[in-house]
Amino acid sequence: MNPNRTVEIGAFTGYSLLSTALALPKDGQVGSSTTNKQPEFDFAFVDADRSIYKNYHEQLLKLVKIGGIVAYDNTLWFGFVAKKEHEEPEHKKNSTMDIKEFNKQLSSDPRVEISQVSIGDGVTFCRRLY
Numbered sequence: 001m002n003p004n005r006t007v008e009i010g011a012f013t014g015y016s017l018l019s020t021a022l023a024l025p026k027d028g029q030v031g032s033s034t035t036n037k038q039p040e041f042d043f044a045f046v047d048a049d050r051s052i053y054k055n056y057h058e059q060l061l062k063l064v065k066i067g068g069i070v071a072y073d074n075t076l077w078f079g080f081v082a083k084k085e086h087e088e089p090e091h092k093k094n095s096t097m098d099i100k101e102f103n104k105q106l107s108s109d110p111r112v113e114i115s116q117v118s119i120g121d122g123v124t125f126c127r128r129l130y
């Protein structure tokens with residue numbers, strides 16, 4: 001996809017931000033949610049507040065160009081999205097519900113083509129179609 005302009009929501013240590021930056025061309029630009037005011041991006045990586053992933057999604061579909069990618073981290077949520085309710089610890093339950101709901105929303109969103117990859121804690125790539 002040859003990304004040039006990217007943004008990350010939830011940069012924290014900058015580890016994943018740096019990984020993205022290393023994949024950019026020399027004139028590429030990368031920013032975090034707090035630093036970047038560019039109007040259009042080729043790629044966005046979201047690793048922040050899971051309870052509002054749906055809000056990030058709506059905003060990023062306006063900011064990422066058609067054909068661009070939005071990647072969401074933690075969409076398998078330690079595998080709890082596929083487990084029975086009694087199998088998960090109490091402190092994970094709210095996030096499990098949030099992620100399950102978000103995954104359902106993405107799977108029926110006609111504006112994106114999605115691919116969920118089972119690396120790490122699960123990453124879902126969404127390509128904006130229109």
Ligand SMILES: C[S@@+](CC[C@H](N)C(=O)[O-])C[C@H]1O[C@@H](n2cnc3c(N)ncnc32)[C@H](O)[C@@H]1O
Pocket residue numbers: 009010011012013014015016017033047048049
């Ligand atoms: C799991 S960490 C991200 C780790 C990061 N990808 C890295 O490589 O270090 C989540 C980050 O999201 C931030 N965060 C939480 N809620 C947020 C929000 N509503 N808006 C923006 N960032 C948020 C947290 O402060 C934290 O820095």
